[in-house]
Amino acid sequence: MxxxxxxxxxxxxxxxxxxxxxxxxxxxxxxxxxxxxxxxxxxxxxxxxxxxxxxxxxxxxxxxxxxxxxxxxxxxxxxTNKTQKNIAIVTTFISEYIFPSIIRGAESYLSENGYHVSIFNTHNEYEKERQILTTLLTGNYDGVIIEPTNSASANPNLNYYLQLENMNKPFVMINAVYDELEPISFMLDDVQGGFLQTEHLIQLGHQNIVCMHKTDDSQGQKRLKGYIKAHRKYNVPIDPKNIVTYNTLDEMTKPVEELEKILSRKINCPTGLVGYNDQLILNVMQIIRDKDLSVPKDISVVGYDDSPLAELSEVKFTSVKHPKSQLGLDAAKAIVKMVENQQPGKIIDIKSITYVPELNIRQSTSNFKSGLIIS
Amino acid sequence: MxxxxxxxxxxxxxxxxxxxxxxxxxxxxxxxxxxxxxxxxxxxxxxxxxxxxxxxxxxxxxxxxxxxxxxxxxxxxxxTNKTQKNIAIVTTFISEYIFPSIIRGAESYLSENGYHVSIFNTHNEYEKERQILTTLLTGNYDGVIIEPTNSASANPNLNYYLQLENMNKPFVMINAVYDELEPISFMLDDVQGGFLQTEHLIQLGHQNIVCMHKTDDSQGQKRLKGYIKAHRKYNVPIDPKNIVTYNTLDEMTKPVEELEKILSRKINCPTGLVGYNDQLILNVMQIIRDKDLSVPKDISVVGYDDSPLAELSEVKFTSVKHPKSQLGLDAAKAIVKMVENQQPGKIIDIKSITYVPELNIRQSTSNFKSGLIIS
DNA sequence: TTAAATTATTTGTACGTACTAATATTATAT
DNA sequence: ATATAATATTAGTACGTACAAATAATTTAA
Known part of the structure; x- marks a missing residue:
C-alpha cells in the first residue's frame, strides 16, 4: 500500500x-x-x-x-496555554455564614462539569476588588461569579467589569447588582423580603417596629425600602428613631449600642424588630435577655436568611427564607452555559432570576395585645 | 450503557x-x-x-x-513558563461552620502573596477524593493544603499522594493526617482536647459523663481517646452505655435518638456530657430543654471548637478552643515556603505544628453537687 | 560465537455488521 | 400559527474478521 x-x-x-x-x-x-x-x-x-x-x-x-x-x-x-477550565467566585466576606451554602451549591455543579473553582474575597473594599478584577483579567479564568462589593454605592471599578466583557470572560452577579452593567444576576427580591418582615409584624398588631439594616450593600437598602413600603401600605406612621442603619465598619458596635438606647426608652418602647440577618437577630435577642425582656412576649423579632441559626436558639425565630444553595447552583449553571456557548453567531438565552422571598414563621413573633405565640 | x-x-x-x-x-x-x-x-x-x-x-x-x-x-x-501561581485547598465539607475560618486564614495570606486559591471538597468520599487528586496531579497547581478524607480508616488513595511528591507538588495536611505519609501537618492535639473536656467535668465532681463523637475521622477517635484517658487518670469507671459514636451518614439522626434514650433512663442518668463539636452541643441543649431539664443545673455540657455558636445560645457553653484561622494561616505560610524553595539541594526546615488545646469555660458547666455556676 | 533467516508478537490499516444516543427534520394535532 | 409527536439523520459504541508492517525473540547456518 x-x-x-x-x-x-x-x-x-x-x-x-x-x-x-x-x-x-x-x-x-x-x-x-x-x-x-x-x-x-x-x-x-x-x-x-x-x-x-x-x-x-x-x-x-x-x-x-x-x-x-x-x-x-x-x-x-x-x-494562553489553556488546558484547564476555571471559574472564579468572588464574594465580599468568606466569614459570612451564608457564604458556605452558596459556594457549596456552585462548587458541586462546577466540579461535576470539569471546572476548577477559585475563590476570592474583597473584604468589601474597592481597592481589593480592583486587584482581584485585574487578576481575573490577566489570569486563566473562563468565567466569573461575583458578589458586588459595596453595592449600594457607585462603583469606581465599572471599567474593569466592561473589560471582562471585552475579553470574552462572561460574568454573573449574585445577591446584588451594579445597575449600570445590566448583568445576568441571581438575587432575592430584597424589597419584598423587607416588606414581608414588616407586614407580618403589622398584621400581628404591632405599630412600633424597629428596623436594623446594614446599608452599605444594596440588599440592606432594599430591605429598608420594604420596611417603609409596608408601613405606607398599612398607613402606619414611621418613627425615624426606629430606623437604625450601620455598615461594615461599625457593625460590631453600632447595632448593639443603638438597641440598648432604644430599649431604655421610657416611652414609646418598641414591640417589634426586623433585622438585616439572623446573626444580628441572635445578638439582638442576647441584649433583650440582658434587659430582662422576653421574646416574643415583650418584643417580636424577625430575622433574614432563614439560616440554621434561626433554629438553634432557644426561641426559634421567624426569618425570611434565602435560597442560598439554589442561587449558587443557578449561577453556576448559567456561567457554564455562557462559557460553553461563546462561539460567535450562537445566540443563547440566559435569564436572570429574582427569587421571591417567603417568611418562615416560628416562635419569635406573636400578637401584640395578647402576647400569645403564633405557631 | x-x-x-x-x-x-x-x-x-x-x-x-x-x-x-x-x-x-x-x-x-x-x-x-x-x-x-x-x-x-x-x-x-x-x-x-x-x-x-x-x-x-x-x-x-x-x-x-x-x-x-x-x-x-x-x-x-x-x-516553568507559566505565570499564574495556584494553591488548592481540599476539604471534606464546605458546609461545616469551621471551614470558613480556616479558608479565611489561608486565603488572605495566599492572595497577598500572589497565589490564587482553588477549593475542592470530597464529601468525605474516597471516590471524589481520587477524582480531585487526579485533577491536582494533571492540573496547574503548585501546592496543596488538604484535609484528609475519612481519616480514621486506611486510605486507598495513598499512591496518589505519593505521586504528588514525585511530581514536585508539595502538600500539607490540616486537622488530621494519614500516618503512613508522615506529612507536614497542622492540627489540634485532639486527644488532649478530649481529655480537657472530660477532666473539667470530673474535677467538678461529675462521675457519669456521656460522650458523643463522630468517629469516621481521626479527630473524633482521638477525642474519644482523651475521654477515656481522663477517666483512667482520675480512676473514674466508664459506663460503656455512655459512649455514643456516629459518622457522616447518620449524624443527623443517631446522636439525637441515642441522647433521648439516655436522658430517659430511670437510673444512672448522666450529669455531664462532652460532644464532638459545638453544632452537636446546640442540638443536645435543645433536647435537654425539651425534656424539661436545664443546663447546667441538671446536666453540664462541654463543646468543641469554641465557635461563635458557643456564645450565641442563651446558656453560653464551655468549649475547647480551636485555632481555626491560625491553622489556616500557618498551613498557607508553610505551603508557600515549600513551593518557593523547591530548588534541588536547598534544604528547608518546615515544622509540623500541633496546637495545644485550651478550655474556654463558660456557663454550661457547674459543680455536680451544688449546682452553682462556675464563672 | 556470530550472523542470517525464520518465527512470533505487536501495532497499523481496512473491511464488515449492529445497535445506541443525540440532534434535526417532518408530519400531526391542537 | 404553534406546540407535540414521529421519523430520519448523524455520530458514538462495540462486536467481528483479515491482512500488512514493524519489531522482538528464536532458530539455523556459517
Whole structure:
C-alpha cells in the first residue's frame, strides 16, 4: 500500500480547509457521504476524521454532524496555554455564614462539569476588588461569579467589569447588582423580603417596629425600602428613631449600642424588630435577655436568611427564607452555559432570576395585645 | 450503557499511571492481553489506548508495544513558563461552620502573596477524593493544603499522594493526617482536647459523663481517646452505655435518638456530657430543654471548637478552643515556603505544628453537687 | 560465537455488521 | 400559527474478521 486510504481522505479534507473552501463552523460531509465519495468503509472515514479532530481541524457533534473548527480560536487558546477550565467566585466576606451554602451549591455543579473553582474575597473594599478584577483579567479564568462589593454605592471599578466583557470572560452577579452593567444576576427580591418582615409584624398588631439594616450593600437598602413600603401600605406612621442603619465598619458596635438606647426608652418602647440577618437577630435577642425582656412576649423579632441559626436558639425565630444553595447552583449553571456557548453567531438565552422571598414563621413573633405565640 | 467500556479501560490505565504503578517508558500490556483482561474486542482496546495517546499519557511503537509517556517532562515544562501561581485547598465539607475560618486564614495570606486559591471538597468520599487528586496531579497547581478524607480508616488513595511528591507538588495536611505519609501537618492535639473536656467535668465532681463523637475521622477517635484517658487518670469507671459514636451518614439522626434514650433512663442518668463539636452541643441543649431539664443545673455540657455558636445560645457553653484561622494561616505560610524553595539541594526546615488545646469555660458547666455556676 | 533467516508478537490499516444516543427534520394535532 | 409527536439523520459504541508492517525473540547456518 503506497499510502493509507485514511490518510488520503484526511489530506483531502485538510486541503479543503486550508484552501478556504470550508468556513469555520461549516458542516462537512457526513460519514456516510464520505464513505460513498471515497468508496471506503465507515471505519476508515472515522479514522481520518478522528485524527483531524485530534489535530484541531474539525469537531464532531453527535446527531448533528462534523464541522470545521475555528482555527483562529484554537491558536489563541494555545497562546494562553489553556488546558484547564476555571471559574472564579468572588464574594465580599468568606466569614459570612451564608457564604458556605452558596459556594457549596456552585462548587458541586462546577466540579461535576470539569471546572476548577477559585475563590476570592474583597473584604468589601474597592481597592481589593480592583486587584482581584485585574487578576481575573490577566489570569486563566473562563468565567466569573461575583458578589458586588459595596453595592449600594457607585462603583469606581465599572471599567474593569466592561473589560471582562471585552475579553470574552462572561460574568454573573449574585445577591446584588451594579445597575449600570445590566448583568445576568441571581438575587432575592430584597424589597419584598423587607416588606414581608414588616407586614407580618403589622398584621400581628404591632405599630412600633424597629428596623436594623446594614446599608452599605444594596440588599440592606432594599430591605429598608420594604420596611417603609409596608408601613405606607398599612398607613402606619414611621418613627425615624426606629430606623437604625450601620455598615461594615461599625457593625460590631453600632447595632448593639443603638438597641440598648432604644430599649431604655421610657416611652414609646418598641414591640417589634426586623433585622438585616439572623446573626444580628441572635445578638439582638442576647441584649433583650440582658434587659430582662422576653421574646416574643415583650418584643417580636424577625430575622433574614432563614439560616440554621434561626433554629438553634432557644426561641426559634421567624426569618425570611434565602435560597442560598439554589442561587449558587443557578449561577453556576448559567456561567457554564455562557462559557460553553461563546462561539460567535450562537445566540443563547440566559435569564436572570429574582427569587421571591417567603417568611418562615416560628416562635419569635406573636400578637401584640395578647402576647400569645403564633405557631 | 452506564459508562462506555473503552472509557473504563482508559480510566483503569490512567489510574495505574497516576498511582505510579507504571513508570515512564515502561511497556504496558499488549492489545491482545488487554482484550483478555477486560473481555472486549480489539477495537475497544484500541479506542481506549488511542485517546490516552492523544492526551499524552501513552505512546505506541508498531511492532514493539505501547509505552507509558514521560509525563513529568511535559508538566515541568508547562510549569516553568507559566505565570499564574495556584494553591488548592481540599476539604471534606464546605458546609461545616469551621471551614470558613480556616479558608479565611489561608486565603488572605495566599492572595497577598500572589497565589490564587482553588477549593475542592470530597464529601468525605474516597471516590471524589481520587477524582480531585487526579485533577491536582494533571492540573496547574503548585501546592496543596488538604484535609484528609475519612481519616480514621486506611486510605486507598495513598499512591496518589505519593505521586504528588514525585511530581514536585508539595502538600500539607490540616486537622488530621494519614500516618503512613508522615506529612507536614497542622492540627489540634485532639486527644488532649478530649481529655480537657472530660477532666473539667470530673474535677467538678461529675462521675457519669456521656460522650458523643463522630468517629469516621481521626479527630473524633482521638477525642474519644482523651475521654477515656481522663477517666483512667482520675480512676473514674466508664459506663460503656455512655459512649455514643456516629459518622457522616447518620449524624443527623443517631446522636439525637441515642441522647433521648439516655436522658430517659430511670437510673444512672448522666450529669455531664462532652460532644464532638459545638453544632452537636446546640442540638443536645435543645433536647435537654425539651425534656424539661436545664443546663447546667441538671446536666453540664462541654463543646468543641469554641465557635461563635458557643456564645450565641442563651446558656453560653464551655468549649475547647480551636485555632481555626491560625491553622489556616500557618498551613498557607508553610505551603508557600515549600513551593518557593523547591530548588534541588536547598534544604528547608518546615515544622509540623500541633496546637495545644485550651478550655474556654463558660456557663454550661457547674459543680455536680451544688449546682452553682462556675464563672 | 556470530550472523542470517525464520518465527512470533505487536501495532497499523481496512473491511464488515449492529445497535445506541443525540440532534434535526417532518408530519400531526391542537 | 404553534406546540407535540414521529421519523430520519448523524455520530458514538462495540462486536467481528483479515491482512500488512514493524519489531522482538528464536532458530539455523556459517
Amino acid at each position: 503506497l499510502e493509507a486510504k485514511y490518510k488520503k481522505i484526511k489530506h483531502a479534507i485538510k486541503s479543503k480547509i486550508l484552501e478556504g473552501l470550508i468556513n469555520p463552523h461549516e458542516k462537512i460531509s457526513s460519514e456516510s457521504e464520505l464513505m460513498k465519495k471515497f468508496s471506503v468503509s465507515r471505519h476508515t472515514v472515522r479514522l481520518a476524521i478522528g485524527e483531524l479532530v485530534n489535530e484541531g481541524w474539525l469537531y464532531r457533534e453527535q446527531g448533528a454532524g462534523t464541522f470545521c473548527a475555528d482555527r483562529a480560536n484554537i491558536e489563541s487558546n494555545k497562546r | 452506564l459508562e462506555a467500556k473503552y472509557k473504563k479501560i482508559k480510566h483503569a490505565i490512567k489510574s495505574k499511571i497516576l498511582e505510579g504503578l507504571i513508570n515512564p517508558h515502561e511497556k504496558i500490556s499488549s492489545e491482545s492481553e488487554l482484550m483478555k483482561k477486560f473481555s472486549v474486542s480489539r477495537h475497544t482496546v484500541r479506542l481506549a489506548i488511542g485517546e490516552l495517546v492523544n492526551e499524552g499519557w501513552l505512546y505506541r511503537e508498531q511492532g514493539a508495544g505501547t509505552f507509558c509517556a514521560d509525563r513529568a517532562n511535559i508538566e515541568s515544562n508547562k510549569r
